[in-house]
Amino acid sequence: MTTPAPIKRALITGITGQDGSYLAELLLSKGYEVHGLIRRSSSFNTARIDHIYQPAQADDHRLFLHFADLSDGSRLVTLLNEIQPHEVYNLAAQSHVRVSFDEPEYTGDVTGLGTIRLLEAIRAAHIDCRFYQASSSEMFGATPPPQNEETPFYPRSPYGVAKVYSYWITRNYREAYGLFAVNGILFNHESPRRGGTFVTRKITRAVARIKAGLQSELYLGNLDAVRDWGYAPEYVEGMWRMLQHDEPTDYVLATNTAYTVRDFLQFSFEHAGLDWEKYVRFDDRYLRPTEVDALVGDFGRAQSLLGWEPKVLTPRLAQIMVDADVAALDVEGRHYVDQVQS
Template identity: 75%
Template structure:
């Protein structure tokens, strides 16, 4: 009998890649989506249009991580073998503007889901999407034993969710794991996130449709990987014999300035001509450097990254150039000044 999985945040970058991965492994996949007046499932369009899946093994359920009753009902109805909690307010800069909301849907909601699993009395394995932002000001390299020192409401909320997951694992014997993922990007990354903001701007500037790119702190150092590889790591964590927490990273370091320069270079542009500073994009408290040590995941899960930052930049720029070409073929696009 095929395994089944429930994914919260299924319409996001990671959720869509994870849904594709699980479907390719023969799973029946269920996704939790919030009800709204407009569709927000474009990242899943490829799955819907795939004649080999044709909606036969992908099911979407209306629900919200703030609604514990619905979570219990959905879990009872599905009785999934695996649950992946990827739902969150995941934009770090926005978390300073909406700290209470972020704390609820990113932190407390993880506890709500864990309690729903316990209340529904389903035997399932649970993956909690933890974040390198939990380390914050703690110097790199960071691994599973590194102390947390979050520097944003988002990081604080993720620390809450991390310890909730650990507590439920130890108190109730749940198979619950934390995947402490460092920055992982792709062409499906939201347009307001810094990497996609950069690569999309490069495509538009190259096409003469945008004049400037306004950025915040170019000195921040990050460990950037490729999202499709990271969702495989999530899956591997739930296939392990014992529930444990793992860091997924590349153990490489590039500044935001490096990312910008590589993106513009790939398009044959001199980045200094187009990039300007805007203090509105600065965080009240900055995380200077996040560089992950994924040794445990390599040893115990057989996981390691293949796509590193320079190749990732090219993948994302090429995708945004192609997307813009497709858009321009269908309609006129305004110039942003």
């Protein structure tokens, strides 16, 4: 009689974010026991994972949430000892680039120093695990595209600078302590779960509201910024593959395609039968003090070593997000009517 393979345990910081929620879904589908860190606050911000979170008494309960924060190293040591994860995915961050100019110290503490606290907690607790660090294309900043794993960094924001620190400290712990630690250098990746303050979701939500007659204008900043946009569910698959590979190394995940914010506007509005130029207005409040002109990634290493490649490119991505926001607005409207009539 064969002994069943032990259940793998994964710890995800930032589990309530876009990537964290998709990653939790993926790992649960693969039979993992998933643990997520959430910050203690007056509101329970779990909307993106409510559909997969079951009461603790359920027989198939494999998703557990723990209160913790990357600013509290001792709490991280305690939790790691309790959970004993096989894989740790560090997705938590202050992740809005424009906000990082307004809150540079907080961004540095959470996005940068939070990584060293987690790595040091793994080392101090003697946890035998594989570690994934969410690095970012914003580390390249002003370096001309295309950008790959060998491209020099030139960050242009406090967020990008903090991510560079996290990248190098992850490599240092891999080289100094033999930790299986990888950096996933992910280019922009979006979905219907993207936060409403990010430009792609801001656009697609506005499209839905304009089409429904609830909004008349959309204010944006730099429309000429060039980005490499992919689909978040595909990118979390890449994260998981990085930790299944025999040797730890760093990977770029991207689509190797270049579109401007103006292009994304056109794809989104046209999908709804609208002319974006009738509704979009410029507002310099949305400009960064230092702009990043172009980020376009080369995913060749991930393709050759992990067998990973993107399938959803920017034009289709814009359609997916518009359709989701139109549908969400329709559900919201029907819910409101039901409340009024009840």
